[in-house]
Amino acid sequence: MVLRALRYRGSTSSWRFERVRSRNFFGPGRVIAIFGDGKPRNRFIYLLHRYLEDCGTLAQDISFKLEPLSIMAAMLSLPPSSAQRLPMNRRPATIGGAPQVFRVFAGAQSTALAVQWSAGGRTRVYLQGRETFEYERNLDVPLVTFNDLRVEIYAPRQLARGNNSHLIRLMVVNRAGPAALEPA
Amino acid sequence: MTIGAAWISKGPEGESLWMASDSRLSGDGNVWDACPKLMSLPRRDAVMGFSGSTAHAYPLLLQFANAIGGHRPAADGTMKFFDLAGFLERVVNTMMGQIEVDRAIVGAQQGQLEFATYGTP
Numbered sequence: 001m002v003l004r005a006l007r008y009r010g011s012t013s014s015w016r017f018e019r020v021r022s023r024n025f026f027g028p029g030r031v032i033a034i035f036g037d038g039k040p041r042n043r044f045i046y047l048l049h050r051y052l053e054d055c056g057t058l059a060q061d062i063s064f065k066l067e068p069l070s071i072m073a074a075m076l077s078l079p080p081s082s083a084q085r086l087p088m089n090r091r092p093a094t095i096g097g098a099p100q101v102f103r104v105f106a107g108a109q110s111t112a113l114a115v116q117w118s119a120g121g122r123t124r125v126y127l128q129g130r131e132t133f134e135y136e137r138n139l140d141v142p143l144v145t146f147n148d149l150r151v152e153i154y155a156p157r158q159l160a161r162g163n164n165s166h167l168i169r170l171m172v173v174n175r176a177g178p179a180a181l182e183p184a
Numbered sequence: 185m186t187i188g189a190a191w192i193s194k195g196p197e198g199e200s201l202w203m204a205s206d207s208r209l210s211g212d213g214n215v216w217d218a219c220p221k222l223m224s225l226p227r228r229d230a231v232m233g234f235s236g237s238t239a240h241a242y243p244l245l246l247q248f249a250n251a252i253g254g255h256r257p258a259a260d261g262t263m264k265f266f267d268l269a270g271f272l273e274r275v276v277n278t279m280m281g282q283i284e285v286d287r288a289i290v291g292a293q294q295g296q297l298e299f300a301t302y303g304t305p
Contacts, residue, residue, distance in 0.1 A: 001192045001199045002265055006276065015276045017269040020190075032191040035235040036205075040187040063194040069204050072189060076206055094185030097207030097217030102224065102231045104201040109228045119217075128220045129207030 001106055005033050026052060029061040032068060040075070040092045047071050051149070066151045073099050073146040077118075098126035101144055113153065116145045185210055186221060186235035203231050209238055226253035227261060227268065244276055251275050 004017040020033040026049065034041055048071045052058040055067075076099055081090035098117035104110040114127045125132045127139065143154045188205030209219040222233040223245050232248065234241035251271065257263040258271060 001201045003190055003192060003201065004269055006272075015273060015280060017273055029194075030191070032189060035188045035190075035233065036186040037235065040185070040206075044187050044189070064191045064202075065193055065195070066202070068189045068191050069202065072187065072204050072206070075187065092185070094210060095187045095206040095208055096215070097219070099204050100207055100220065100222050102203045102222050102233075104203075104229055104231055105197070106199045107229060110224045110231045112222075112224065126207070128222065130218045130220075 001104070003031055003033055005035070024059070025049065026064075027057070027059045027061060029063050032064060037092075037094060039086060040095045043086060043092070044071060044075060047075065069099070069101065069144070070146075070149045070151050073151070074149055077146070097129055098131075099144075099146075100126070100128045103142075112141055114139050114141050114143045116143060188221060188233050188235055190231075190233065201231070203233050205233055205235075211238075223249065225249050226259045229261065230265075230268075240280075244279060247275055247279060248272055 003020040005020050006015055006017050008014075009016050020031060022028050022031045025045075026032065034044060036044070048068060049058065051067060051071055075091050076096065078089060078091040080093035080096065081087060082093045083090070086092060098115050098119070101113040101115060102110055103113060112128055114125050114132065116123060117126050118124075125137070125139070125143065127136075127141070132139065138157050140156050142156055143158070145152045145154070185208065186205060188203070190201065190203040193200050193202055203222050205221040207217050207219055207221065209216045219238075221235070222231060224231055226249055230252075232245055234245060252258045252268070255263075255271075258268050263271070
């Protein structure tokens with residue numbers, strides 16, 4: 001798999017796709033590109049670093065699993081704040097909404113994943129940021145659920161059946177999270 | 185404003201690329217939490233995401249998709265990914281080189297600029 005970031009290079013006054021390499025900061029085997037604005041980006045990096053540290057896998061020569069997704073969902077579920085010095089239990093007000101997720105297996109079709117997300121006291125299914133309608137419940141894409149820092153992925157059409165005992169669970173990541181993410 | 189990440193995961197099922205982001209567009213006086221920031225491309229094994237100016241990113245993403253969709257080797261994977269990256273670099277550099285300051289608003293006062301931008305009296 002190849003990960004490239006399109007960046008403007010001032011020295012040549014042109015845009016270039018630059019190869020994203022592993023970050024020793026997280027571990028030599030962990031290839032990640034983090035994009036966005038300064039404050040949320042820095043907070044994300046800090047929380048991900050701390051999460052890996054708490055999990056005891058920081059700086060190990062292993063790849064990411066779903067840890068970045070766990071942290072992103074945890075960040076987005078925090079209340080917003082516009083404070084200059086962002087409290088640890090708040091997210092920057094400039095980011096929000098449900099997480100949107102894509103997965104690409106090597107040589108296979110890229111897949112958008114639906115997300116079960118709670119906001120405003122109600123839980124709905126979102127696809128690429130958009131809240132889906134009731135009649136879209138039989139989405140032909142996998143579904144991601146979040147429970148604190150626990151991430152579960154279900155095969156398409158499983159949750160719509162309403163029988164949890166038959167769920168086909170594709171992947172689970174469950175770790176104790178950084179205390180910083182716990183609500184005040 | 186955005187937070188997004190793309191990472192490579194290795195497991196028993198092989199390598200996979202993951203990409204995730206938030207869904208909020210803001211900055212024009214509105215907050216809109218239903219906006220795609222990640223896009224699949226006509227080439228089945230490629231995904232793109234963006235942060236920064238939506239006014240630039242959306243046209244670029246759509247033209248990337250159009251460029252790939254209009255060239256079968258790029259779409260069906262015959263063209264190697266590295267060559268595809270070069271192709272898309274030419275697309276972005278050509279497009280970004282065509283942005284011109286709107287002469288109608290050069291030297292305009294702030295109020296006039298808003299009129300030109302939003303079309304409000």
